[in-house]
Amino acid sequence: MATRIDLAVPYEEKDEAKKFDVEWDEENRVWWTTDEGMCEALERWLPYTPTPPDVVDSLPTFEPTVDEQVFVEQLAQDCEYEEWMLLMLPEDKWGAFWRDDLKTSAATHIAEENYDGGCRFIATSIDSVLDYMRNNLIHTGAIHKESNSLLLDGPTCYGKLTIGNRTFDIELSAFCEEMVENMSSHTPIPSQNSNLSLSIFSFIDKNTAEIFKAPLIKDLAIAEQISKSLRLPLPLEAKLNRVKCSEFIDAHKSDLTMYRAIRRELERGTWPITKLINNYVKWIVARTKLAQNIPWESIADELGVKTKATIEKYAVQADQAEIDNPELLTNPTYTSLIKIGLAGDSVDYAVSHLVDAAAWEEFAYEKQVRRALKAKNS
Incomplete structure (x- = not known):
């Protein structure tokens, strides 16, 4: 009899998981497969479990020493890109060192003069x-479509294709010029998403060289999420070329799944304290303003309540919260979040940023552990 295996599939990845032999358990709200349906592609969705401490302790040292980190910093020159460190290397060479790699064995490689092992890129020209560096930054904003002509060696033609009430700018290699002109001039204008319009785009896509194809919008969104979440440089070529974008995603999608699993667990752990702080902010506003003899009607309007009794109840709850949870007044993180709430800013947003940072720290550490474990077992 087949054995059930539960999978930790993030909502964002459910459509990808559905391509395999999986089922949805509505009652427990979890995707699952069986040992017979299990395959290598599904392994990325096995529930995340950090490497046990005793296994970590058995590994050779994989984190750089403080002296090694200082050595790298001493080689660094002024650089306008925050993600990068510009290293001045021997033999009149320059190296691009990823700043987050200061916490990894890359720093050790630099200290041991293994510059190729530590730097992401080395050249004799600083430019x-x-x-x-400029073409490999963490994605921080909307991806704008850039001209594919940056990638071309040969001639390029431009044309417009009208489908329904929309006109599209088409950029193709010169040999497609006649095809584009014929389509835009002689093809009956189809309704949007009709079979004819889909056929036209399918034909254009099929007859366009891979180097000309921009990434699909959904793929760009995934690449952007990978870059932001994992603090990885998003190469310019991945923004411009469909194949390169897919390669970038394939190289890091398992890591994104692990990061999401870590973040989800951390986020769940913050829900109780986030709720408490949001309530506490509301309660102490009521208590403070009552003590200042501000008319209860004004306080009620600010807090979105209707009665004086509710405001008085809030004041009592503020006192009780401090008795039940003294850390509200002593924990630096909690007091900072309370100040944020009192200033009228979003506590939830601030907590989300803290979770992002903590998730990345745990993810980066676990990646190093697994890399060291793999090296030990190889």
Whole structure:
């Protein structure tokens, strides 16, 4: 009899998981498969479990020493890109060192003069290194479509294709010029998403060289999420080229799944304290303003309540919260969040940023552990 295996599939990845032999358990709200349906592609969705401490303790040292980190910092020169460190290397060479790699064995490699093992890019021209950095930054905003002509070696033609009430700018290699002109001039205008319009785009896509194809919007969104969440550089070529974008996603999608699993657990752990702080902010506003003899009607309007009794209840709850949870007044993180709430800003948003940082720290550490474990077992 087949054995059930539960999977930790993030909501964002459910459509991808459904391509395999999986089922949805509505009662327990979990995707699952069986040992017979299990395959390598599904392994990325096995529930996340950090490496046990005793296994970590058995591994050779994989984190750099403080001296090794200082050595890297001493090689660093002024650099306009925050994610990168510009290293001045021997033999008149320059290196692009990813700043987050200071916490990894890459720093050890640099200290041991293994510059190729520590730097992401090395060149004799400082401009070449800076160009590499500029084209490989963490994605921090909306991805704008850039001209694919940056990638072209040959001639390019531009044309417009009208489908329904929409006109599209088409950029193709010169050999497609006649095809684009014929389509835009002689093809009956179909309704949007009709079979004819889909056929036209399918034909254009099929007859366009891979180097000309921009990434699909959904793929760009995934690449952007990977870059932001995992603090990875999103290469310019991945923004411009469909194949390169897919390669970037394939190389990091398992890591994104692990990061999401870590973040989800951390986020769940913050729900009680986030709720308490949001309530406490409301309660102490009521208590403070009552003590200042501010008319209860004004307080009620600010807090969105209707009665004086509710405001008085809030004041009592503030006192009780401090008795039941003294850490509200002593924990630096909690007091900072309370100040944020009292200033009228979002406590939830601030907590989300804290969770992002903590999730990345745990993810980065676990990645190092697994890399060291793999090296030990190889």
